Amino acid sequence: MDNDTPPAPPYIIEAVELESQLPDDGLIIVDVGAPETYRNAHVPGAVHLDYAALTLGRPPAPGLLPPPQQLETALRTIGLSAGKRVVAYDDQGNGRASRLLWTLEAVGHAGLSLLNGGLPAWVGAGCATEQAPNRAAPGDFTVQINSSVVADQDQVLASLDDARVMLLDARTADEYNGLKSPSLRSGRIPGAVHLNWLDTIDRGNHLRFKPAAVLETMLAQRGLSRDKEIITYCQTHHRSSHSFVMLRHLGFDKIRGYPGSWSQWGNDPRLPIE
Secondary structure, X not given: OOOOOOOOOOOEEOHHHHHHOOOOOOEEEEEOOOHHHHHHOEOOOOEEOOHHHHOOXXXXXXXXXXXXXXXXXXXXXXXXXXXXXXXXXXXXXXXXXXXXXHHHHHXXXXXXXXXXXXXXXXXXXXXXXXXXXXXXXXXXXXXXXXXXXXXXXXXXXXXXXOOOEEEEEOOOHHHHOOOOOOOOOOOOOOOOEEOOHHHHEEXXXXXXXXXXXXXXXXXXXXXXXXXXXXXXXXXXXXXXXXXXXXXXXXXOOOEEEOOOHHHHHXXXXXXXXX
């Protein structure tokens, strides 16, 4: 490795560590939480991004990636350019922030971190907040799809007979077991293992990830290992983006997100379910 190459930023950053780095012109802090929460309190310097800009937003699969031009416009609005580092967070468990990080990987941007626990952890650590909104100078980022982290419906279907691939369902137990579903059909993608994304969050520690050793045990119990390719899904790839980030945090490198998720799969009667 070139000694002049800066080390990659940590995929997960703690509140006190981020606070010690502020201000930094090469850093974009993005709040993907509720607009009203942003107006009341946000990390100093953070810009707000509407979560809807990250998804197609149309049935039957609203979680699909929107057209590249829509993404490019949204990302330039937060000041994104090549070489900028992004730290994302929200106020609701970091599902939305994780979707932003997965999207940034999907469009070819490197240099990403998740604020562990989001705004609750920032406040819980005693870090200062501000109320005045921030506006970034427009960036010039160009979207280039990185298909290595995106799984489409056909790829998921083809993987069902591939022992090298595992599916991780991040929904609730009722959804996984077919007792509840907003889609036409209930159930799960055949062969998928279940790990509710909320079970990976430490609610007694400001919504941060549970310790790595605990997460590793949870994954091992489900047969999820680094020699497998893991595809995460939920209903719209909101919750399963958090699962994607959790796996990335633990050093898994063969992972993809299925943005169509159950909203697409469960509404297509041609596809198998269990």
